[in-house]
Amino acid sequence: MIEGWVFMFSALIALVSALAMVVSKHAVHAALYLVATQIALAVLFLLQGAFFIAALQVIVYAGAIMVLFVFVIMLLGVDQKEALLEPLEFQRPLAIGLGLVLIAEALYLGTYDLARGLAARADVRPLAGEGNVESIARILFTRWAFPFEVTSVLLVVAVVGVMVLARRRA
Amino acid sequence: MIPDTWYLVLSALLFTIGAVGVLIRRNVIVMFMCIELMLNAVNLSFVTFDRMLGGVDGQISVFFVLVVAAAEVVVGLAIIVGIFRRRASADADQMSMLKW
Numbered sequence: 001m002i003e004g005w006v007f008m009f010s011a012l013i014a015l016v017s018a019l020a021m022v023v024s025k026h027a028v029h030a031a032l033y034l035v036a037t038q039i040a041l042a043v044l045f046l047l048q049g050a051f052f053i054a055a056l057q058v059i060v061y062a063g064a065i066m067v068l069f070v071f072v073i074m075l076l077g078v079d080q081k082e083a084l085l086e087p088l089e090f091q092r093p094l095a096i097g098l099g100l101v102l103i104a105e106a107l108y109l110g111t112y113d114l115a116r117g118l119a120a121r122a123d124v125r126p127l128a129g130e131g132n133v134e135s136i137a138r139i140l141f142t143r144w145a146f147p148f149e150v151t152s153v154l155l156v157v158a159v160v161g162v163m164v165l166a167r168r169r170a
Numbered sequence: 171m172i173p174d175t176w177y178l179v180l181s182a183l184l185f186t187i188g189a190v191g192v193l194i195r196r197n198v199i200v201m202f203m204c205i206e207l208m209l210n211a212v213n214l215s216f217v218t219f220d221r222m223l224g225g226v227d228g229q230i231s232v233f234f235v236l237v238v239a240a241a242e243v244v245v246g247l248a249i250i251v252g253i254f255r256r257r258a259s260a261d262a263d264q265m266s267m268l269k270w
Binding site for chain 1: 171172175176177178179180181182183184185186187188189190191193194195197199200202203204206207210213214215217218220221226227229230232233234236237238239240241243244245247248249250251252254260
C-alpha cells in the first residue's frame with residue numbers, strides 16, 4: 001500500500017519536473033528540474049531493490065554530471081536568451097506530432113507482454129542470501145570484467161580529448 | 171506490489187518528453203539535458219526488466235550507461251564551450267556552418 005503511494009509520488013515528481021525542464025526558459029531552472037527528476041528516479045530504483053544503482057544515480061548523475069552542467073551554464077553566462085522566433089514554422093507541430101507517435105509506440109511495447117516469455121532466460125541470478133551490491137560486484141568482476149576494464153580506457157580517452165578541445169591556442 | 175507495466179509506461183513517457191525536448195528547444199545545453207533525460211528513462215526500464223527477469227545483468231548495463239554518459243557529457247560540454255568561444259552563442263540555429 002505505502003509502496004504504491006511512494007511510486008505515485010515519485011512518478012508524479014519525475015513527470016512534472018521533466019515537463020518543466022523542457023518548457024523552462026532559463027538553463028539553470030532546467031538543470032534544477034533535471035536534478036529533481038533524477039532524484040525521483042533514484043527513489044524508484046530503491047523501490048525496485050536496485051540499491052547500488054540508486055546510490056550511483058544520486059552520486060554520479062545528480063551529483064557529478066549536473067554540477068558539470070551548472071558549471072558550464074555559469075561559464076557561458078546565465079543571461080543567454082533563447083530565440084523565440086522559429087525559423088522553420090512547421091518544426092514545432094511536427095516535433096509534437098512525432099512525439100505523440102513515439103509515445104504510442106513506446107506504450108504499446110511497454111504494455112505488451114514482452115518479457116514474460118524471457119523469464120526462464122535470466123541465467124545470471126543473485127545467489128541465495130546475497131545482497132544487491134554483492135551480486136553486482138560478483139558478476140561485474142567475473143563475467144563483465146573485461147568490459148569493466150575497457151571503460152577505464154574510455155574515461156582516459158575522454159579526459160585527454162577534453163584537454164585537447166578546451167585548450168586555448170595561445 | 172506495483173505492476174511492472176507502470177514502471178515501463180513511466181519510462182516511455184520520460185523518454186518521449188526527452189525526445190520532444192531535443193526537437194523543440196534551441197539552447198544546446200538544454201538539448202543536452204534532454205538527452206540525459208532519455209538516458210535516465212532507459213535506465214529505469216533496464217532496472218524494471220531486471221526485476222521482472224530476476225537477474226542482475228540489467229543493473230550492470232545501467233552501470234555501463236552511467237560511465238558512457240559521464241564521458242559523453244564531458245566531451246559534449248567541452249565542444250559547447252569551444253563553439254561558444256567562437257560564436258558567443260549557445261543557440262543551435264546559429265551553428266549552421268561546419269567551418270568558415
